[in-house]
Amino acid sequence: MAGRESMDGYAADTEGGARAARGIEGGAQAAFAATLVDEWVRAGLSDAVIAPGSRSTPLALALAEDGRTRLHIRLDERAAGFLALGLSRATGRATVVVTTSGTASAELHPAVAEADLAGVPMVVCTADRPPELQGVGAPQTMVQTGLYGSAVRWAVAVAVPERSQEGMWRSLAARAVAEAEAGPSGPGPVHLNLAFRDPLVARPGPLPPGRADGRPWHHVSRPVPTATPVDVAAVAGGHERGVLLVGAGAGDPVAVHAAAAALGWPVLADPRSGARTPGPGTVAAADAILRSPHARDRLRPEVVVHLGERWASRAVADWLRQPGIRHVLVDPDWRWRDPDRLAATVLRTDPTALCRAVAEAAPEPPAGPEWRTAWASAEATAQAAVADALDGRADLTEPRVARTLFDALPTEATLVVGSSMPVRDLEWFAAPRHRPPAVLANRGVNGIDGTIATALGVAAARRPVAVLLGDLTFLHDAGALLGAAEAPEVSCTLVVVDNHGGGIFSFLPQASHLPEDTFELLFGTPQAADVCAVAAAYGVGVVRAADEGELRSALKEKVGSPGVSMIHLRTDRTANVAVHDQTHRTVARALEELWTPR
CATH class of the missing domain: 3.40.50.1220 (TPP-binding domain)
Structure with missing residues (x-):
């Protein structure tokens, strides 16, 4: 809730405005917001994520009152941004994400950066204070124009709406979608910074007319470059x-x-x-x-x-x-x-x-x-060697978890993978299969931020989702689970590999070149939090698995079932490095035998 407005600021800005709004007909701000929403629906957008706040009231009300878009409410703006990212990944269409002013808008930056480098369309709408409140110490106010820099395909700062400007409203909304989905640099985020003035609550009155055929004001096709x-x-x-x-x-x-x-x-x-x-x-x-x-x-x-x-x-x-x-x-x-x-x-x-x-x-x-x-x-020799190295162990190793997930998930499921060791284990050890599940990972910026929120966004598009992630990635984004368990239409299963720290660092030179206590402090970073207890606090049911049979059974039970669940797996970081090394040595020996003249 980093961007939420303080109660004193809310009272100062909206108490009089709410009174003044009573009986107002045809508020320009309300009409502007309703026009944006109508154009977005005409363009085929189906989802909007809203992080509640006061200054964004006109747009939030317009989305709620229109009723043609599915609304997803998230208290944390960072989680809202990655939820929108996941929805856009799943649907292939831009998702609208709305925040209030101030640091709320800054909280979206990680998701905007990922959407940029991963080529994911988003329409990012940040509410802002009017010009008279800029630079004078007004609460919840900072410079938001150009906030995301080069990470957006297109950015525009929109002045406080007035009826005299209504001829541009539909064009603005349609262009935002076109820039996000069909721009020359491929799909990506766009930024609309929208200034609103009190009163924030009003009735819109008539909207400027749209295209008679129901199409958006601008329909821009993205040409597919043909092969010459x-x-x-x-x-x-x-x-x-x-x-x-x-x-x-x-x-x-x-x-x-x-x-x-x-x-x-x-x-x-x-x-x-x-x-x-x-x-x-x-x-x-x-x-x-x-x-x-x-x-x-x-x-x-x-x-x-x-x-x-x-x-x-x-x-x-x-x-x-x-x-x-x-x-x-x-x-x-x-x-x-x-x-x-x-x-x-x-x-x-x-x-x-x-x-x-x-x-x-x-x-x-x-x-x-x-x-x-x-x-x-x-390939055949390596696959046999990997299977021999991993399947011969009684314990559930991290490579084997990744290999099992890719093999066991139903075709209609989507596997979201954390951008640390999980994405590498999947890349290195998953064997080919017929009709594999879709696999997604936030590899634009390659960060662990927002992994759970992204997966919940994919699941919100009515897809069964499994998420492979480590304990640190889980704890980093656990706040995204707030309210998630209350959405029965979502099916999302978190598969958490708990090795009590940052497992990927054990593969880097720091692990062998630094004293153990220094390495643990700066890179291993074991956490005291109980991962299962944290999940339970958010209403997420937890199942523990100790071997491959239990993992497959839990996946069969949980993946596709309504709600959010977690499968918890305990591993050891030191043993994990040894498993990787042993597996690679086994493959190397098998290949040497393959190519040694007899």
């Missing part, structure tokens, strides 16, 4: 030893695999791509395979085509940096996802269109079948 012959030639240019490296946003998985089959190349498939499905060209264990020096040398490609977001794996990143590899970056929104500056060619084209064109243009049959066969052999 030059684009196709850049991919299918006669290279035998090529790789498709695919992540979230890589396009239609069927098209991706069709292009790879036509080229005779493997598909290194991140779970978030949707392409980690069984097939002769699918490689899921790339992280484990490419930790082996033998594999890095034997499987060095001539060309790598990057589709979608990058893998989290450092082993894959190191392999890509080898000299002599030509890199082709498919970048339809000009986001330049190339931190190592490897790309020799950047294609500003739609990945699905490109893959379909390549599949049609590639030579038949593909040249060099031994290249794809080598990858297939490495």
Whole structure:
């Protein structure tokens, strides 16, 4: 509730205004807000998240009284922002999020930053004080114009509404949606900073007329960049030893695999791509395979085509940096996802269109079948070794939890993954499966902030959701659970891996280079809070699982059931590092045996 207005400020600003509002007809602010809402509905928006506050009253009332959008009320603005992010991820449409003035608007910044870098559309509406209250010490007032900097696709500060301005209202609302969903840099957040003056409560009166056909004032289509012959030639240019490296946003998985089959190349498939499905060209264990020096040398490609977001794996990143590899970056929104500056060619084209064109243009049959066969052999060997290393243990390790979740969740579920060790364990250890669940992660800024709120937003779109996260990520965002258990239409199951601290830091040099007490203080950061008790305090039911059988049973019971629940798993950070190391050694030995002449 960081942005909530103090009672003394509320009384000073609204007591007289509320009295003055009685009997007012056709309040310009009310009409303005109602016009925005009507245009958003015409544009197809279905959800709005409101963090209660006084200054945003005109817009909050308009959303409530219109009745055509689903309202989601959250007391904490940070949680409201990530809830809107999750809704937009699930629906593919912009979600409106509304806050009052002051620090409430600043609380949205983490979600705005994530939406920017992840390409998620949002219409961010922050209420503001009128000009006469700026710079004079008025309560709950700060400079909000330009608050989010370059993180928004479009930003506009709207003056206190007057009837003389009504000719621009519908255009403003429609453009906000167009900028969020169809702008030249791809989907992302927009910011409307809306100044309101007392009285804040009034009846709107007639709205300026909209389009007669019920369409929004501006309908902007987002053109899909088609693949040109030059684009196709850049991919299918006669290279035998090529790789498709695919992540979230890589396009239609069927098209991706069709292009790879036509080229005779493997598909290194991140779970978030949707392409980690069984097939002769699918490689899921790339992280484990490419930790082996033998594999890095034997499987060095001539060309790598990057589709979608990058893998989290450092082993894959190191392999890509080898000299002599030509890199082709498919970048339809000009986001330049190339931190190592490897790309020799950047294609500003739609990945699905490109893959379909390549599949049609590639030579038949593909040249060099031994290249794809080598990858297939490495994948089969690595998967068998991973299964042998993990399934032979009685305890429930963190890699095994990730592997089990990807395998056990129903196809219609969505798996939201924390952006620390969980997303890496899923990327490294989840085996291919038919019709896998959708996988989402906040990997725009790669922070743990808002993981629970994001998942609740996805669940609010009427999807069953499971969330894989650690105890620190849970505690960081536990406040998002406030009121969540009271929404029976939501189905969200938190799978909390509790290793009593920040497990990912145990894999970094800090763990071996620092004294243990210093490491624990600054990086391990064990917390005294009881994760299960915290969940119970928010009305969330808790089930504990100690082995894979109990985990699968709990998932079958909870995922898809109404409400919010938690499956709690206890692990050990030191043992977790050892499990990862042992598994990687097992894979390396198996690959060495595979390639050792007999």
